[in-house]
Amino acid sequence: MNFNLSPEIEDVRLRIHDFVDEFVLPVERDSSCYNQHENIAAEPLARLREKAKSEGLWAIHMPKERGGLGMSIVGMAACYEEMNRSIIGPVCFNAAAPDDGNMIVLNKVAREDQKQQWLQPIIDGDVRSAFAMTEPPPGAGSDPFLMKTTAVKKGDKWIIHGHKSFITGAEGAKHFIVIAKTSDDKRRGLTAFLFHSDQPGWSIKRRIPIMGPEEHGGHCEIIFDGLEIPDENRLMEVGDGLKVTQIRLGTARLTHCMRWLGLAKRSLSIAVDYAKDRDSFGIKLIDRESVQGLLAEAAMQIEIGRLLTMKAAFKLDSGSFARKEVSMAKVQVADTLHKAIDTSLQLCGAYGYSKDTPLEWMYRYARQARLVDGASEVHRMVMARFLTEEGDNYWNWS
Numbered sequence: 120m121n122f123n124l125s126p127e128i129e130d131v132r133l134r135i136h137d138f139v140d141e142f143v144l145p146v147e148r149d150s151s152c153y154n155q156h157e158n159i160a161a162e163p164l165a166r167l168r169e170k171a172k173s174e175g176l177w178a179i180h181m182p183k184e185r186g187g188l189g190m191s192i193v194g195m196a197a198c199y200e201e202m203n204r205s206i207i208g209p210v211c212f213n214a215a216a217p218d219d220g221n222m223i224v225l226n227k228v229a230r231e232d233q234k235q236q237w238l239q240p241i242i243d244g245d246v247r248s249a250f251a252m253t254e255p256p257p258g259a260g261s262d263p264f265l266m267k268t269t270a271v272k273k274g275d276k277w278i279i280h281g282h283k284s285f286i287t288g289a290e291g292a293k294h295f296i297v298i299a300k301t302s303d304d305k306r307r308g309l310t311a312f313l314f315h316s317d318q319p320g321w322s323i324k325r326r327i328p329i330m331g332p333e334e335h336g337g338h339c340e341i342i343f344d345g346l347e348i349p350d351e352n353r354l355m356e357v358g359d360g361l362k363v364t365q366i367r368l369g370t371a372r373l374t375h376c377m378r379w380l381g382l383a384k385r386s387l388s389i390a391v392d393y394a395k396d397r398d399s400f401g402i403k404l405i406d407r408e409s410v411q412g413l414l415a416e417a418a419m420q421i422e423i424g425r426l427l428t429m430k431a432a433f434k435l436d437s438g439s440f441a442r443k444e445v446s447m448a449k450v451q452v453a454d455t456l457h458k459a460i461d462t463s464l465q466l467c468g469a470y471g472y473s474k475d476t477p478l479e480w481m482y483r484y485a486r487q488a489r490l491v492d493g494a495s496e497v498h499r500m501v502m503a504r505f506l507t508e509e510g511d512n513y514w515n516w517s
């Protein structure tokens with residue numbers, strides 16, 4: 120067993136670290152660089168994206184021949200963590216959700232001509248994308264088998280009717296992946312399709328207001344009212360919708376963990392700086408055992424999250440779906456993100472609660488972690504299923 124990063128990954132990781140320090144954090148600190156949704160505004164974002172491209176730190180998870188660095192998932196884990204030391208970091212490197220997950224699944228399962236048409240513009244940063252699966256009750260949420268959106272074949276086209284909700288990035292996105300029901304078959308009843316925002320037959324009903332800062336394009340409710348999709352824009356085979364979803368979410372859930380660990384580390388570094396500087400009853404906060412205990416606990420939880428994330432990344436790189444490993448990482452890191460930010464905010468006192476630090480932004484953002492891409496309870500259900508089936512083999516090394 121070897122916990123070292125390869126020299127190539129370490130080189131990219133360090134370059135991203137320096138890039139975040141030199142170019143991203145100054146923008147993060149400048150309140151004039153934000154839009155009304157508390158995310159980085161278009162102009163500074165375009166500037167940083169151009170800079171990241173010119174430094175060869177762009178879409179690192181995509182193949183070299185498509186403009187990326189061909190990074191392994193282990194490599195992504197090390198680098199994404201560095202990117203999200205800034206709250207606005209990942210999108211500057213074209214490594215933010217939902218685009219990164221959409222790129223990964225298209226790169227894995229799309230035909231070559233589909234990749235050219237639908238994937239390459241996302242890699243190049245020319246368009247944003249969205250993944251439309253979740254529906255309002257009584258439709259598909261945690262349970263995909265409740266899917267109500269239908270795709271009915273008419274000649275060489277599929278006609279889509281239905282209602283989706285919480286579709287991240289939908290406002291302004293050009294390339295969409297939509298999951299729809301094509302039969303009543305329990306395992307093979309869903310199919311994935313690609314469509315362009317210019318096509319008629321769909322609309323955004325509303326941008327759903329949320330408690331935290333928003334990703335670009337928000338989280339939208341979408342209505343499909345006879346959208347026509349040519350059969351050539353089907354992704355994989357009819358009945359492979361669940362497979363597409365699992366392939367996408369397996370890695371996408373883990374990229375959330377990678378980014379969240381960076382955010383958790385950053386929150387702790389703000390708290391450590393404050394505690395080193397702040398006096399209380401004759402000594403610095405950092406010299407108080409109770410404060411040290413809080414910091415140490417948060418640091419340890421972050422390290423547990425990193426080990427679980429790296430193990431899942433290693434298994435994904437080895438060709439496994441890593442279902443239980445990804446679920447364990449997702450639950451642990453979502454909780455750690457909360458706890459680390461809460462601890463950091465507490466230790467910074469009123470300063471932590473103010474908008475003078477990004478801690479309150481992080482605190483509001485963090486709440487989605489236990490819901491998005493599978494609620495923690497559902498991931499625990501998955502883990503328990505594996506434990507029941509595998510017994511002691513749940514913890515095997517191979």
Ligand SMILES: Cc1cc2nc3c(=O)[nH]c(=O)nc-3n(C[C@H](O)[C@H](O)[C@H](O)COP(=O)(O)OP(=O)(O)OC[C@H]3O[C@@H](n4cnc5c(N)ncnc54)[C@H](O)[C@@H]3O)c2cc1C
Binds near residue numbers: 262285
């Ligand atoms: C910020 C954000 C962005 C999102 N972006 C997208 C997107 O881009 N595309 C997309 O398709 N979806 C998106 N979603 C939707 C997300 O994937 C769903 O919220 C998630 O799958 C849970 O579904 P639900 O919200 O319908 O919860 P429900 O299924 O209604 O569940 C509600 C709660 O019940 C509990 N629960 C559910 N099932 C079980 C169970 N089996 N055992 C125990 N407890 C259970 C959990 O506590 C859960 O939180 C996003 C959500 C958020 C919050």
